[in-house]
Amino acid sequence: MAYILGISAYYHDSAACLLKNGEVIAAAQEERFSRIKNDESFPAEAIKFCLKFASISLAEVDHVVFYEKPFLKFERLLETYVNFAPRGLRSFLKSMPVWLKDKLFIKKNIARALNTIDPNWKKSRTILFADHHRSHAASAFYPSPFEQAVVLTVDGVGEWATTTVSVGHSAQLTLKKEINFPNSIGLLYSAFTYYLGFKVNSDEYKVMGLASYGTPVYKQLIYDHLIDVKTDGSFLLNMDYFDYCTGLKMTNKKFDKLFGHPVRAKGEALLTFHKDIASSIQKVTEEIMIKLTQSLYREFAIDNLCIAGGVALNCIINSAIRQHSGFKRIWVQPAAGDAGGALGAAYSVFYEHLSGVRNVDPQADGMKQSLLGPSYTRHEVIRALSAYGLNYEEVEHELYYLKIAEYLAEGKVIAYFKGRTEFGPRALGCRSILADPRNSEMKAILNAKIKFRESFRPFAPAILEEFADLYFGEGSKNRYMLFTENYSNNSQQASNAVLIPGAVHVDGTARVQIVNQVHHPDFHKVITAFYNLTGCPAVINTSLNVMNEPMASSPEDAICCFLNTEIDILAIEGLLIDKKSRALMI
Incomplete structure (x- = not known):
């Protein structure tokens, strides 16, 4: 052992x-x-x-x-x-x-x-x-459901590499090519994150969300001055516009002059210009990644692609790769950033240092729904509730899920806590805030009163697997919220589909989580109860935290988020706490 x-x-x-x-x-x-x-x-x-x-x-x-x-x-x-x-x-x-x-x-x-x-x-x-980057590649390939795959890693920078291409076969992972610092798609995207007034290595997802509100009018300017992209998708950056090699900033005055505006100050209003900048860098990055993966598919003629590195968390790009690259199957490591590097490093030791044997299941990956963190007993939960003076209702079995469904149908927002904490940046139904996606006003309510974050930020639907094709078309089968799907061309034309505007972005897409009864039975029961009550097979699912705080892990974390926001109900390990009617012990 x-x-x-x-x-x-x-x-x-x-x-x-x-x-x-x-x-x-x-x-x-x-x-x-x-x-x-x-x-x-x-x-x-x-x-x-x-x-x-x-x-x-x-x-x-x-x-x-x-x-x-x-x-x-x-x-x-x-x-x-x-x-x-x-x-x-x-x-x-x-x-x-x-x-x-x-x-x-x-x-x-x-x-x-x-x-x-x-x-x-x-x-x-x-x-x-x-x-x-070897750690990233290992984290992408070894737990994937593929015996053989091209493995692409893209981030800011590791030691020297910023982009690597490997081929995995059984337990072997062979590096084929790489792009080195300072040429980096990740750092290019982070430079625009900085320019838009967001935090580098943290807020890149905000740029992705903001992009849908703009038009890529600066796309050609980026190609003409900032990056030279070759026919195979490789690239060179023009370092005259960037300061990350020599300074304490990502961009410089020449960058500001190119776009005609200084770096957006923290708290400054988001103008049409900022939305168009976000749209432009999102589109450029997407086009480069498509060109790169198309080239890899032609070169290696392997149908499977695995992806990791921080850029792999850009679900819009992942969907574009799936649609245009030629690869038949794509698997993205759900903890694609540096956290997943710990996992990949361990895999590298097992398969490469210890010559471990790899057994592949084509029907399931090895990440166990990414539910790999701490869990807590009901006794521990009750002790935490008592410490905060909170009363609770103990509800067993199917009635528990029915009551949650009824609360959701009434328009209440629920903090849902069950089982093991998710590993990676996405809440997948164990440390989640849930809401009714039928309500078009729910996005504004959640952003303003619960998450305390920017109004342009979207929310994702978690949907029962058996209804995914109806709402989002064939192929929408990702369990980790790592792809966007086009909602507007499917469910709005389906007579038997309940509309879910609260879980759809301004561009008509949604970052979908497919919930399977086998892989995630408890969360499947929650959504099934809501479907049986309302005919809607989806809920809004966002992480149990407020902006600039980590996702909740312990009962104390969940209780603090519940008490310090306008969340209505805390559903935690079979217990229900209603903030209005059952809030405090007398």
Whole structure:
């Protein structure tokens, strides 16, 4: 029996995962414990959870692996500063002390941190290191339902690589080609995230949502000045417009001059210009990814494609790839960002270092619906409710789901908490806020009164698998909210379909989660009860948190979100708390 602990940390979205004989049994992001969004610190609490779940000590773990190679990243930083000198001196002087004091000695820091968790874990034990993009590629291919696939990873930057192409066959994963820093689709998209006044490495999804409100009028300007795209989809950036190699900003004054506006200040109104900028970079990125994947399909003649890296979380791009690339089947790692790197690093050790045997199930991936985090007993939930003075109603079995359906049909917003916490950025029905998608005003209500976020942000539907084709057409079979589907051309023409305007974006698309009775039985019961009551086989599903906070994980997290927003009902492990009629114990 082999236990492998994978770790990602020190950049953003740190995480830990535990494999047992090649099977992922636990995985969690540190932010879910620290309550710091995208927490980059060493994932001590995430590691402790993984060990507790497996009922083992750290000393019983056979291999520990980190998701990237710090010395190669340091090499890239040094070479970049030398190549761009004397530009970037200020950035150089600011970053070098951090590297020389801390980041360059990650191995020693990891060993010290692990020894703190378990003094029986010897500091002298070997710690393995996997290449950053190799970790992404492994996370995409090894849990996929494919025996053979092209594997594409696209993000900001790892050590040197920003884009890699590999081919996976059985347990082998072979790197074929790569694009290196500073040429990066991820950093190009992040540059526009910065220019639009959003937070880099955090708010790129806001650019994606905003894009649907604009027109890509600056698309040609981007092609003419910022990026040279080759016929095979490879590319070169014009670094005259960017500062991320040498400065403390993503873009510079020349970039501002090109588009005729300065960087949008935080809190500044979103103008038509900003919407058009978002639309333009979204369209450019989409076209590049289509050209790249079309080239890969022609070159390798393999029908399956796996994708990971931060860009893989752009569901609009994923859908464009599915429609235009030529690949017949596409699987995207649900924790595609750096958190998933911990998982990929562990997989790399099992299959490449230990020569593990890979067994593929074409009907199911290995991510277990991404429900890999902590769960809590009803006793623990009741103890938390009592600590907050909350009364509750205990409802058993089918009546529980019926009451939830009735609340939803009445227009109430429900915080739904059940089972294990999701691993990755999407709520998939265990730490969710649920609402009635038939109400066209529900988007505005949720954004303003519950999530406290920008009004342009859309909400996604979770729909029973058996109704997916009716509402979103054939092929809408993703369980992880990683593709958008066109709603307007399907269900609005279907006489037996209940309209769901509250879960559809302004462009007529929806980021759909298909809910299967076998893979997600509890959430399937929730939606089935709502369907039996209303004829609507879908609910709005968004993460149980407010803007700039991590998704809820513990009962305390859920209770705080419930009490500090206008959520009406907390449904938590078979218990119901109605804020108006049953709020406080007397």
